[in-house]
Amino acid sequence: xxxxxxxxxxxxxxxxxxxxxxxxxxxxxAALLVGGLGLAWWSxxxxxxxxxxxxxxxxxxxxxxxxxxxxxxxxxxxxPVDVVFGLGMLWLVxxxxxxxxxxxxxxxxxxDSVAGLASPIFAPPDLGSEHPLGTNNYGLDVLSRxxxxxxxxxxxxxxxxxxxxxVGGGVGMIAxxxxxxxxxxxxxxxxxxxxVPPLILLIALGTVLDPSxxxxxxxxxxxxxxxxxxxxxxxxxxxxxxxxVLAARALGAGRLRLLRRDVLPNVVLPVxxxxxxxxxxxxxxxxxxxxxxxxxxxxxxxxxxxxxxxxGGVMQEHPFIVVVPGVCLFLTVFSFNLLGEKA
Amino acid sequence: xxxxxxxxxxxxxxxxxxxxxxxxxxGDVRAVDGVSFAVAPGETxxxxxxxxxxxxxxxxxxxxxxxxxxxxxxxxxxxxGGQDIHALDRGRRRRLWGTEVAMVFQDxxxxxxxxxxxxxxxxxxxxxxxxxxxxxxxxRGTDLLRxxxxxxxxxxxxxxPHELSGGMRQxxxxxxxxxxxxxxxxxxxxxxxxDVTVQKxxxxxxxxxxxxxxxxxxxxxxxxxxxxxxxxxxQVMYAGRTVESGDTRPVFAAPGHHYTDALLGSIPQLTNAxxxxxxxxxxxxxxxxxPPTGCRFAPRCGRADETCVEVPPPLLxxxxxxxxxxxxxxxxxxxxxxxxxx
Numbered sequence: 001x002x003x004x005x006x007x008x009x010x011x012x013x014x015x016x017x018x019x020x021x022x023x024x025x026x027x028x029x030a031a032l033l034v035g036g037l038g039l040a041w042w043s044x045x046x047x048x049x050x051x052x053x054x055x056x057x058x059x060x061x062x063x064x065x066x067x068x069x070x071x072x073x074x075x076x077x078x079x080p081v082d083v084v085f086g087l088g089m090l091w092l093v094x095x096x097x098x099x100x101x102x103x104x105x106x107x108x109x110x111x112d113s114v115a116g117l118a119s120p121i122f123a124p125p126d127l128g129s130e131h132p133l134g135t136n137n138y139g140l141d142v143l144s145r146x147x148x149x150x151x152x153x154x155x156x157x158x159x160x161x162x163x164x165x166x167v168g169g170g171v172g173m174i175a176x177x178x179x180x181x182x183x184x185x186x187x188x189x190x191x192x193x194x195x196v197p198p199l200i201l202l203i204a205l206g207t208v209l210d211p212s213x214x215x216x217x218x219x220x221x222x223x224x225x226x227x228x229x230x231x232x233x234x235x236x237x238x239x240x241x242x243x244x245v246l247a248a249r250a251l252g253a254g255r256l257r258l259l260r261r262d263v264l265p266n267v268v269l270p271v272x273x274x275x276x277x278x279x280x281x282x283x284x285x286x287x288x289x290x291x292x293x294x295x296x297x298x299x300x301x302x303x304x305x306x307x308x309x310x311x312g313g314v315m316q317e318h319p320f321i322v323v324v325p326g327v328c329l330f331l332t333v334f335s336f337n338l339l340g341e342k343a
Numbered sequence: 344x345x346x347x348x349x350x351x352x353x354x355x356x357x358x359x360x361x362x363x364x365x366x367x368x369x370g371d372v373r374a375v376d377g378v379s380f381a382v383a384p385g386e387t388x389x390x391x392x393x394x395x396x397x398x399x400x401x402x403x404x405x406x407x408x409x410x411x412x413x414x415x416x417x418x419x420x421x422x423x424g425g426q427d428i429h430a431l432d433r434g435r436r437r438r439l440w441g442t443e444v445a446m447v448f449q450d451x452x453x454x455x456x457x458x459x460x461x462x463x464x465x466x467x468x469x470x471x472x473x474x475x476x477x478x479x480x481x482x483r484g485t486d487l488l489r490x491x492x493x494x495x496x497x498x499x500x501x502x503x504p505h506e507l508s509g510g511m512r513q514x515x516x517x518x519x520x521x522x523x524x525x526x527x528x529x530x531x532x533x534x535x536x537x538d539v540t541v542q543k544x545x546x547x548x549x550x551x552x553x554x555x556x557x558x559x560x561x562x563x564x565x566x567x568x569x570x571x572x573x574x575x576x577x578q579v580m581y582a583g584r585t586v587e588s589g590d591t592r593p594v595f596a597a598p599g600h601h602y603t604d605a606l607l608g609s610i611p612q613l614t615n616a617x618x619x620x621x622x623x624x625x626x627x628x629x630x631x632x633x634p635p636t637g638c639r640f641a642p643r644c645g646r647a648d649e650t651c652v653e654v655p656p657p658l659l660x661x662x663x664x665x666x667x668x669x670x671x672x673x674x675x676x677x678x679x680x681x682x683x684x685x
Contacts, residue, residue, distance in 0.1 A: 180413075243453040250408055250448075251468050251519060252441035261467060265458045 026075040032068025036061045085342065088335035095332055099151040108141030110148045111299040116140045122318050134320050136309055138299065142324050145301035149325060150332070152302045156213055157282035160220035165275045167221070168228025173267055175229070176236030177259055186229060194226035202285065206294030216295055220282050231274050235267045273340060280336035287329055303329045354381040355559045356405070356527055361419035363397075363404045370632035374400040376583035377419075379658075382559045384526065387550075389574035389591060390563040391606070395628040397583040398563045402529045405561070406444050407436045423527065441472055445520035449532040451512035455504035461488075461515055462500035465522060472523045487518040492548055510541035517548065521556075528553065528560045534569055546573050567606060571595050576666075579603050582629050582639040585658055589667030599661060599669035599676040601644045638672065646673050 040061030043054050070083035098105065108131060109115050116139030125134040125142070133143040175186035202219060209215035239245065245262050253262070283303075289295035290304025298305055303325040310322035363375040374397045382388050390398045403409045404417055407428040411417050421428045423443060428436060440446075448454045455464060465484030469475060475483070481500065488496035491514040504512055513533060520528060530549060534542035550573055553560045564570050570577055570591065577594050579587040579602065587600040598604040608622045626643040629635055638656050641647035650672050659678040661667040669678050 243448055243450060244456040246408070247446075247448055247454045247516070247519075248456070249437075250406065250440050250446045251522075252437055252439075252472060253468075254437065257467075257471065261459070261463075262456050266456075 025071050029068045029071025029073075029075065032064050033072060034068070036063070036065030036068055040065065085338050088331075088338040091331050092335045092339065095150050095328070095335075096154065098147045099154050102147050102151045105147065107144035107147055110140055110144035110301055113138050113140070113299050122321075124318075125320050125324075133324050134318075136306075136321055137314070140299065140301075142306075142320065145306060146303070146324055146328055149301040149303045149306055150328065152213065152296055152300065153283050153286050153304070153329075154279075154332075156217050156220065156286045156296075156302075157279050159213070159217035160282050161224060161275050161278050163217065163221035164224030164228050164278065165271060168225040169232040169267070169271045171225075172229035172232025173236045173259065173263060176233035177240055177255070177263060179237075183233070186233070190226040190229040193222065194230075198223050198285070199288070202289055203292070203294060206289060206292075211295060211297050213296070216286065216289065220285055220289075223285060224278050224282065227278070228271065228274065232267055232271055235270050236263055239263050239266045276336060277340035280333040280340070283329065283333055283336070353383070355384045355424060356382040356561075357420070357422040358405060359420040359422070361401070361404060361421060362417065363400055363409060364416045364418075366414045366416070367632070372631045373583055373634065374631060375404060376634070378578075378580070378583075378585050379419075380578055380585070380588065382527070382561060384559050385553070385557040386576065387553060387560045387562060387574045389570035389577040390561060390580060391565065391567060391570055391577055392580035393565055393628060395582070395631070396580040397631075398565075398580050399531055401580070402446070402531050402561060402563050406446055406529055407431075407439065408446070410436070441468060441520075441525065442523045443525055444527040444529065445523075445525040447513075447516055447520050447528065447530040447533045450536045451509055451516050452504075452536065454516050455512060457504055459503075460500070461502055461504065461507070464515070464519055465500070468519060468522045483522075484518075487522060488515070490521075490552070491515070491518045492544075493518075509537050510544060513537060513541075513545055514548065517545075517552070521552065524556065526558060528558055529563070530560060531563045532565070533562075535564070535566070542569065549573075567595070567610060579606070582634055583631065584639060585668070585670065586640065587667075587669050587671075588658075589661070590665060593665060593667060597676060599667065599674045599678070600640075600671045601646055601673070601675070602640050604675060605644075638670075648673075 038061070040058050043057035043061060046054075066083055066087070069087075070081055073081040073083060073086075109119065116135075119131070119135055119139035119141075121135060121137055121139050123129075123131050123135040125132065131141050131143070133141075133146065135141055136145070171186055172190075175183045201222065205215075205219035205222070209219060240263060245258060248258055248262050286295060286302065287304030287307065290302045291308045293305070293308065295304055296302045306325035307322055307329075310318075315322045358381070359379050361375055361378045362373065365372040365374060376397070378397075378401055380388065390401065392398045400409060405421055405428075407421070409415060409417065410429050410433075417429050423439065426439075428439070431439075455461075459467075462481060462484060465487060466477060466480035469480040469483055470477070473480075485496045485500055488499055493499055493511060493514050499507065499511070499515075504515075507515065513536075517533075528549075533549065534545050537545060546569055549560065549562070552558065562570060562574055572591075574591045576589065577591045578585055579594070579600065581602050587594060587598065587603050589599075594603065595607060598607060602624075605622070605624045609624060611621055612619075624643055629639055629642070635642060635652070637650075637652045637654055638644070638647065641651040644651065654672070656670045656672045658668045658670040659674075661669055661674075662677045662679060667676070669676065671678075
């Protein structure tokens with residue numbers, strides 16, 4: 001165990017702020033980290049606990065580990081460190097990187113049911129084996145499915161958000177700028193679309209459209225368009241009333257130039273913030289659709305339909321089938337939300 | 344500012360009986376209610392009045408920024424170089440902005456787009472009006488910044504508005520207004536948002552530029568100190584109407600209207616003894632949805648009588664023929680009608 005170090009000058013401000021303790025903090029931090037991880041591991045694998053106690057201890061252990069990591073990082077850096085944000089971004093990089101590189105990674109079989117006949121079904125997760133996170137009912141590798149599922153889920157969400165931002169943001173901006181009849185028509189249409197319950201809209205679209213990535217993305221983008229229209233419109237109205245827009249107009253700028261050079265750069269900031277938050281919302285929406293069987297169909301994996309494999313008693317016997325995609329979904333949505341906060 | 348006041352010049356801007364009415368749910372607001380004046384090339388006209396007198400609306404209506412629309416009605420004529428601005432359609436009117444007439448707004452903090460660099464502001468305007476190349480536009484822009492007295496103009500071109508002080512920003516706004524050499528500059532309270540030493544610099548700059556370019560200017564202000572000595576002629580406004588007009592120095596030396604007199608009297612004088620009470624004008628400007636019949640200043644004027652309350656005073660030329668006009672039944676200087684034995 002390292003001896004307590006003398007307090008370096010850069011830690012002094014944080015001493016005053018009370019966030020990080022005195023010179024012994026990296027020791028406490030390391031202790032918390034190791035202790036927390038140990039507790040979490042034990043509670044996850046021990047057979048001696050009932051589920052509520054197991055959950056509690058698992059969460060407590062993880063929180064202690066995060067706090068410990070925060071202290072260690074803060075004492076190394078000399079300033080308070082937002083550990084949760086850092087971990088979230090790390091996860092996002094991991095997920096996006098894995099999803100982007102999925103076809104070239106050495107992963108197992110994710111959708112070939114015929115080849116899956118040769119593999120054991122419902123193999124439990126075993127980190128050193130050929131199937132680190134186990135296999136499902138068809139012998140398909142869960143880890144590989146999680147990665148490919150990430151690819152599909154995120155791709156769908158990103159395309160849908162892109163369509164929603166460009167179309168919704170564009171329409172909202174124009175409506176907010178020209179006002180008058182255009183604004184009223186757009187307002188009525190946006191409110192009408194917003195008034196339809198999202199799940200019903202998705203189900204209705206799911207039954208009508210073929211379940212491909214393109215049509216799911218289109219259906220999901222309909223969910224985002226009304227909110228984007230409203231946000232872009234409200235911000236455009238505020239920006240258009242600002243004096244620099246009037247000043248530009250008084251210098252002879254036409255409406256198109258005003259929109260492009262003065263309104264758009266100021267409206268795009270809140271719209272992009274909203275877009276990042278919408279990504280997480282759409283990942284959940286896509287998972288819901290797939291869970292209901294209306295989205296991407298088996299054996300092509302998405303996190304939603306992986307979770308749906310847990311129906312009919314499977315989850316009680318083989319929890320990892322649900323836990324793996326569930327945890328992936330949770331962490332990804334959480335991390336996107338963190339990003340949306342900071343963006 | 345010109346020195347030759349006698350030679351007749353073809354007026355650049357002629358405003359005839361201009362009315363601007365805003366239709367609001369509370370009623371019609373007659374912000375400008377019958378204003379006429381003319382400005383010759385190279386001349387500076389001061390528009391003076393308190394908040395709510397309609398001077399800003401007048402400035403914008405003269406430029407054409409406020410024109411006939413769903414909730415606005417503009418009647419009367421604004422002839423800029425012979426063209427009636429409000430008879431033009433929106434597109435043709437827009438083409439005049441920046442090239443024939445330009446406006447400098449009050450608050451330099453908000454007149455510039457915070458996410459655009461200074462250079463972008465200038466080059467965009469230059470390229471859209473003059474269709475020059477980017478390099479040319481940058482050169483012209485830098486030169487304009489130099490003309491308005493900004494040191495290190497090339498460095499300032501790459502900076503954002505928030506990196507400049509208030510006075511510098513206003514100089515940039517003035518440079519922007521001058522990019523296409525307009526013949527008329529409307530300065531709407533250009534110094535109100537600046538501190539006093541910077542105010543003098545900006546007013547000096549405007550005076551120099553108008554003289555160099557032989558440019559007409561309308562200086563709208565509520566600050567009498569800014570107007571005297573910087574304008575050739577002055578027009579005093581109250582509640583949407585002109586109450587007095589004429590050459591600046593005679594008007595301020597011997598005001599004809601009681602409002603002008605009260606305005607001048609409210610300025611603290613250094614020569615006064617200590618503890619002299621400041622004279623203020625009692626009351627407040629009228630509600631413009633229901634302006635008073637008769638003289639609009641009557642409720643606040645010490646000299647008002649029944650005629651003042653009932654009959655609106657016409658704007659009459661003063662005796663002496665020096666172009667002065669006063670709208671008062673009891674004018675402090677003799678006017679034409681008064682001399683006909685009322």
